[in-house]
Amino acid sequence: MVGNDIIDIEATKRSKDPNGLGWKRPGFIEKIFTESEQKLIATSKDPFITVWQLWSMKESAYKVFIQAGGEPFYNPKTIECQFESLNGHIKIKKLNLKSKSIVNQAYIFTVVGNENLNIKSKVINIGNDVKLQSKILRKHLLKDLSQTYNLEIAKLKIEKILNGIPRLYYVEKELELAISLTHCGSFGGYSFERLR
Amino acid sequence: MSDKDKMIEELKALIKPYIQDEEAFKNLHENTNFIEDLKINSANLVDIVLDIEDKYDIEIDNDSMDKMLSVKAALEIIEQKVSKK
Known part of the structure; x- marks a missing residue:
């Protein structure tokens, strides 16, 4: 099983919400991130990157969950992420998954899979x-x-x-x-x- | 226009900025799925939830949001929350 997600940094900065606040919009963070993820964001040197790295982990994990036969849902806060630099652990319902991200000036790209992460990506x-x-x-x-x-x-x-x-x-x-x-x-x- | 048609029109106005499939948007109906059909970026679905909260002055808890994948589900949740106000 494999799930991936890409965030175009420039495109994501042009947020579509009415006031163009993006992730800084009141209520946004609270709705999708767990308490511990919110702490990671609050203490990050670059909160924008942390927000979207976490988001790409959740999105990728969700794709694995659906591939594994899970029922669709929309509740990103119940997908729990931890990461150290570019390697992460994600818990989604009963699945425990691993992630690897690439972060550069143009994009954030995350791949999620089972234990060994024997996945080819581009x-x-x-x-x-x-x-x-x-x-x-x-x-x-x-x-x-x-x-x-x-x-x-x-x-x-x-x-x-x-x-x-x-x-x-x-x-x-x-x-x-x-x-x-x-x-x-x-x-x-x-x-x-x-x-x- | 029936109440339901009116609500669909209101919802359409809210989701317009986020859609990525014009054709599906033009043909939007109750069973339209936000992500599969309208190709809305899943991060923008949170914006739609927040826009709905602002417009109707309601709070959509995460358990309600959990099911909000289609126009129909969104309408049901709005109706339910508005009636409890």
Whole structure:
């Protein structure tokens, strides 16, 4: 199982809420972060980064939870995150997961999985045309998969099943691979892992 | 316009800034899902909850928010909280 999430830093700074306050909006932090996460944010040198790193951990963990057959819900505060620098632990319902984040000036990218985190991921620039972004990202993922597993790219297909879970097919046969796709602003990221 | 249609229109005005699928937004109905259909970024769903709280002067606790994934669920929660005011 694998879940990922990307935060385009510039795009996220252009917040869409009525007063453009973003994470500083009254009530925002309290609604989605646990007490201990709120402490991490309050004492952080860069609270913006801490907020969105934590958020990307929650979002990625949620994707793993849904992939594992969990029922959709919207209650980010019940997803508990801890991290030391770029490595994290996340508890979502009964699942205990591990995370790894990349933080740079352009984006925050987090990948979440089980214990070993034997996951291959990549971040790419997918441009600004929202109609093309998903196509570009999928193309990159399929190319990588075909090279990694020596499969014919034309026979690979990604399809979304119930609850938006992406699945991978070769001709009509479902492959034993977990994949996750994410995009935000002009960045996209994909991750994949062989299931045993 | 029925009360429900009026509420859907009010809700549409609130969520407009956050949607990323214009087509699904134009065709919005009760069973429209915020994230799957309207492609709303899940972090913005918190903004929608806060906007609803401000507009109707209600408080949406986390247990109610837990189910707020569709237009229908949002309408039910608003109705329930407004009636308790």
